[in-house]
Amino acid sequence: MEEVIVHQETHLQPLQNPRPSSMAEETASMSIYRASRTIKRRQSSLYNSLRSIHEDSIFVSEIAQLWPELPLVANLRCGLWYAKKFHSNCYFKSTDGHTNNLSFNTSRLNLHVAILAGQKGGCMIVDSTRKGKRFPDSMSKTIPIWTCVLNRAIQKYRNKINTPIDELSSSSSQWDSSLHLPLWVPDTEKSRIESNINKWVNQLEESGADISSISSLLKKPLRPLWISQKTVIWLNEVPDYNSWDFTPIILISSSASNDIYRQKTSSEFSWSYIAGAGDDEESWARGLTPLLFWNNVYDLINSGPDLCNQKVADFVEKDRVYRAQRGHNAPQISIKPTKMEIKSSSHFQDQSLEIIMENGDSGHLIYWLGLTNLAVCATGYEFKAFDVDCVLNCDQNKDLCTLEDSKAHLHLPIMNSKFDRFSLQRNLPSALHFAKLHLKRGKRLAVCCNNGEDISVCVCLAILISLFNVEGVYDDGKSFKETQITKLDMRQRLIFVCKYAVNARPSRGNLKQVFNFLVGATY
Structure with a gap:
């Protein structure tokens, strides 16, 4: 199930017959950076974002159905948008996997994910990326680092208590604690990560994390697998995860590469695809939450670009009034346009992230x-x-x-x-x-x-x-x-x-x- 990375050269063509539009006049006095940001915001309309999320969610649903017994986990915050129901959530930051900022952050241990994987035999994590990559850095490096550090900490703990690995693992006589990175991570970076693993294991031990509980639940070592919209999976040969000699952490990148499709047309209207549309929700969602989106998804998608903004405003206000009447947190949503009156840019405070658990309850728990x-x-x-x-x-x-x-x-x-x-x-x-x-x-x-x-x-x-x-x-x-x-x-x-x-x-x-x-x- 390896990713095959296809490198394509792109050649920039000059614009043919550029029209002297108001946009050209607007951006004439801007820097190139500001002009590009302005154009990007115009393309990233609310409807384009929601339609792109819905399109990518179909892929996530298809992958989730391949292994229905494995729990689906959303990587906050972007991943929450790409499925109606999640078993739980996690918080792996891409910045922890950036080339010049490689780290194992003990403030974000996500040990509940390891425990969940141990209980269920694995799990699937959903995220997306805007940056033209097939996978966000959280999946390319942050999570692989996390699995390797936990595996080595567990191995070290079991050696310390003199418990043979084969007594705890019925299907594997050898505990794999090596570093597993995707093929597109260069060898130089892999060597840099490898040189820090033991230091991060020591930091994990010093932090007082409960390694013994995870060790007792994990019968096989953790190992990441990567699936994107370009991954080829033969449906008649989908492997049984129980047959693997590791506990799979299946990383699902919901984003489609821009070379797959950019402009989509339905029977009623056309729209532009946005990779990783769920990211940075403050800039586009206008108060809409993942829960509110999925409760009204078909109404919003079928409304079209012209009516979408008003539909969202109606649903957000109706939900605010509903919660306010019950004494819940219901701040007034304020839409703040930019100096150029770009209506799709928004600002709101106190939006709370919500997640639908398997029992149907809100993720807001005590x-x-x-x-x-x-x-x-x-x-x-x-x-x-x-x-x-x-x-x-x-x-x-x-x-x-x-x-x-x-x-x-x-x-x-x-x-x-x-x-x-x-x-x-x-x-x-x-x-x-x-x-x-x-x-x-x-x-x-x-x-x-x-x-x-x-x-x-x-x-x-x-x-x-x-x-x-x-x-x-x-x-x-x-x-x-x-x-x-x-x-x-x-x-x-x-x-x-x-x-x-x-x-x-x-x-x-x-x-x-x-x-x-x-x-x-x-x-």
Whole structure:
């Protein structure tokens, strides 16, 4: 199932009879970069994006049906658009696989993916790319690095406890811990990655990650396989994944190469294909979420380019009113055109990512962090249903608490580090005082923010380090006062949080604020 890369030369032809349009006049005074961006935005209309996503989703569905027993996982955020239902999601960043930034990031371990693969015998991960590549760097390098590091860490762990590999693997007497990269990664880069693997294994061990649990679940080593729209698969010879001597991580790149097709025409209207259309949703989606798209997909696709924008606006507003009436997070969507009045450019805040799980529930769940009486979640819940005693609301919206006792609710409107570099740091003293007041009484505290993925995770991290010992037992801050917090301590506690809150995606700016606060905290 190897990818065959076809290199084609392209020759730029001069434009024939260029018309003196207003676009030419507009771009005359622009730099080449700005002009190209302007043209690209005009082509990337909302309808073109949604139609391209729908077209690519058909391919994803076909591949998913080849191995229906394997769970389908979306790589946030782009991958969420390409299927109606996902078993779970993950967060492998392409930047971790960039040539000059190769890394194994312990803030994004995605250990739940390895556990899921061990339980189900493998999994499929969906993503896409805009950049003319067949696969994003997250699939070409980030995930292969991840599988290799985990395999070697498991092998090292089993050697340490003197457990023969063949006792744990019924189908393979040898544990493959070698680096598996796709053919298009050059040998020089492969050598550079290989030279860092053992260092990354040590970092994984130092982080305190639960290697033993993964080792007990994985009977075969992890190994990536790559499938794109140019992959040739003989349907009468689809292999049984149980017959492989490894646990497959099947990487599905939903994007079609631009040389497959660019302009599409239906019986009613034509549209332009956009590779990786689901990426950078803030710039085109106009408040539409993957869940809302798939709930109305045929209505949107059949509306055509002329009516699509209005259809989306209607669905987004209807959904906002529906959630607002039920006390859920429902910010007003604002569309902000550029100076050139490019209507397809949009800006909106507080859009939450949603995912449809196999049980039909929204991916917005409440995650209890072990036995700490501390939970991470998104705003807008009937907290009584989750046996919550008190709520620390870090959302901008203060009217999302459903607890009757006002003393059991604290609202701290913390802004993201992109908008205020010190907002979280300023509010942490109040957050810790509130948490200490209730946790010492054995109360169950839920910390929530807009999406339950960033600010609330960072607040919980600060609470865990400040009020709990390394075993996760509440000690009223005794262990915190006796030790000097290091970045390694931060990393280890964050991995503990991510073990339970699998949707956690704390930003670097917010984590930096937590560390700066803890290093200088006096209370």
